Amino acid sequence: MSLTAQDWLAKIHALPLTRPVRILNVCGGHERAITLTGLRAALPRTIELIPGPGCPVCVCPEEDVYQAIRLALEERVILAAFGDMLRVPVNVPKGEPRCLDAAKAAGADVRPVASPREVVALARAHPERPVVFFAAGFETTTAPVAAMLLEGVPDNLYLLLSARRTWPAVAMLLASDAPGFDALIAPGHVATVMGPEEWRFVVEQYRMPTAVAGFTPVSLLAAFYSVLRQLLEAQPFLDNCYPEVVRPGGNPTAQAQLTETMHITEANWRGIGVLPASGFRLCERFAAHDARLTFPDHAALGRQRAGQMPPGCDCARVVLGRIAPDACRLYGTACTPRHPVGPCMVSDEGACRIWWAGGVRA
Numbered sequence: 001m002s003l004t005a006q007d008w009l010a011k012i013h014a015l016p017l018t019r020p021v022r023i024l025n026v027c028g029g030h031e032r033a034i035t036l037t038g039l040r041a042a043l044p045r046t047i048e049l050i051p052g053p054g055c056p057v058c059v060c061p062e063e064d065v066y067q068a069i070r071l072a073l074e075e076r077v078i079l080a081a082f083g084d085m086l087r088v089p090v091n092v093p094k095g096e097p098r099c100l101d102a103a104k105a106a107g108a109d110v111r112p113v114a115s116p117r118e119v120v121a122l123a124r125a126h127p128e129r130p131v132v133f134f135a136a137g138f139e140t141t142t143a144p145v146a147a148m149l150l151e152g153v154p155d156n157l158y159l160l161l162s163a164r165r166t167w168p169a170v171a172m173l174l175a176s177d178a179p180g181f182d183a184l185i186a187p188g189h190v191a192t193v194m195g196p197e198e199w200r201f202v203v204e205q206y207r208m209p210t211a212v213a214g215f216t217p218v219s220l221l222a223a224f225y226s227v228l229r230q231l232l233e234a235q236p237f238l239d240n241c242y243p244e245v246v247r248p249g250g251n252p253t254a255q256a257q258l259t260e261t262m263h264i265t266e267a268n269w270r271g272i273g274v275l276p277a278s279g280f281r282l283c284e285r286f287a288a289h290d291a292r293l294t295f296p297d298h299a300a301l302g303r304q305r306a307g308q309m310p311p312g313c314d315c316a317r318v319v320l321g322r323i324a325p326d327a328c329r330l331y332g333t334a335c336t337p338r339h340p341v342g343p344c345m346v347s348d349e350g351a352c353r354i355w356w357a358g359g360v361r362a
């Protein structure tokens with residue numbers, strides 16, 4: 001008989017925990033499920049659940065957002081992006097639009113899209129105009145972009161790719177002097193595509209308890225219980241608490257499509273810096289569809305904005321799990337979902353936005 005959330009909670013409360021334990025998650029979907037179902041309050045006080053680098057919109061670097069804004073302002077260009085990206089603000093010279101929504105208000109043709117398929121349809125419907133797809137996301141979002149490329153795209157479709165891999169950010173935290181957590185909940189969606197094995201290094205190199213989780217309270221609580229048991233028994237292993245979806249080896253077709261269309265490269269993370277092997281760039285075969293090559297002036301303009309953060313914004317420390325969202329001094333004052341200062345308050349996967357939606361007030 002499968003256990004209920006109440007059963008898992010009872011098992012967790014029965015564990016002989018004698019010291020505080022910090023458990024990091026790296027998925028906006030996990031953080032949303034934890035916050036909106038009130039899991040934090042249901043756990044023993046000694047357990048702290050920390051949101052980590054789980055929001056691709058939040059780590060999209062300023063230079064890429066700025067380049068997208070400048071491209072959107074080009075005459076004839078249609079700029080397509082996932083809805084979350086439209087309100088991500090960047091620090092811009094006075095008088096310039098600070099996000100894609102503002103560019104749209106200034107006359108740019110900016111279209112929110114939900115899938116690569118929509119972008120292809122948009123390009124086919126406007127063959128006389130350049131359509132630039134600002135594709136920011138982790139592996140789960142990037143794999144369908146790769147599939148789109150292999151299916152064939154119209155000549156007038158260009159990709160402004162800002163794709164990131166999840167595990168290098170965790171590797172960077174673990175290699176630091178103070179990682180700040182004792183156990184890891186690995187992302188279910190990413191593991192579905194890339195395979196749970198990507199997270200084995202956490203156990204093998206750092207002897208840190210790790211469990212892949214799904215998005216229900218039962219799956220998350222099973223994962224918390226697993227890593228707590230691993231900690232107590234000092235026997236870390238990579239557990240899969242989402243076996244109904246996450247299979248050994250992940251999705252080989254999606255992985256092959258990524259390999260066929262993109263190279264792995266170092267990449268800049270907003271407020272964090274350049275992480276080795278943490279991003280994707282298009283293969284030479286798709287150079288004709290690379291917006292960075294087709295519009296080099298905008299790429300250069302974007303690079304000038306690298307490292308710029310809105311004054312007072314603590315998103316980088318929130319993304320790395322160094323501080324809780326409500327510890328940012330702008331949380332709920334200067335920065336709210338209606339008037340976001342940083343990307344973590346914009347995206348549905350941003351920790352600040354999730355905590356605000358969950359009723360956390362400064």
Ligand code: SF4
Nearest residue numbers: 315328335342345352
């Ligand atoms: Fe960034 Fe706003 Fe969150 Fe502060 S409250 S970290 S400014 S998004």
